[in-house]
Amino acid sequence: MNITASVFINDDESGLHQDYEVWLEKPAVEKPYSQYRHNGYEDNADAHLKRTIMGRESVVAITKGKLDFGTWEQIFYYEFDGKRTKRVLIKIIGE
Template identity: 75%
Template structure:
């Protein structure tokens, strides 16, 4: 069994945003030379996410609105206990929990083996600084 590891550095200038990273993951798979296996894509920060969905701007805006209803940004420490530590990003931790930490995609004949419309996204919920994403390809 072989493995290949790469890291992406993400720096989303907005507090919240979604970046399609499918192309970078596909490049890592190609570079690995692995024909049959899996790729793990993991957000290596507790206020960011990796998820799979459709690359459609209306859907992304729906996610933003939905997440803000579920865990609205509020830096007031009387609203979120976490913000009593001097942070202002308790909502970002909750948004990450909802959207997920990582995805695993099958590799078949050296390609990402997706269903229709599936793409891989990095989700940022407390942006404006560099964060890492792990790409780990495993297989033969």
């Protein structure tokens, strides 16, 4: 529940995590900070843009008390700024 964080589902593989970091720097490079109008008091405009690309939430079905995931799927929380205390909200909606 933070404007510079994302929750998404994918494979838990270290190379893929590094690929995300490299890939997200292309459309939303961190520096120079002066390229963004948002930057001034905070230098985190790139984190806001990366969150927009990755999304803010994931929806997962649960069947018989278990997450309906593919073999390698997991839920990830990715913080693009890292400067503040964060919290995650989990809602379970169903019968």
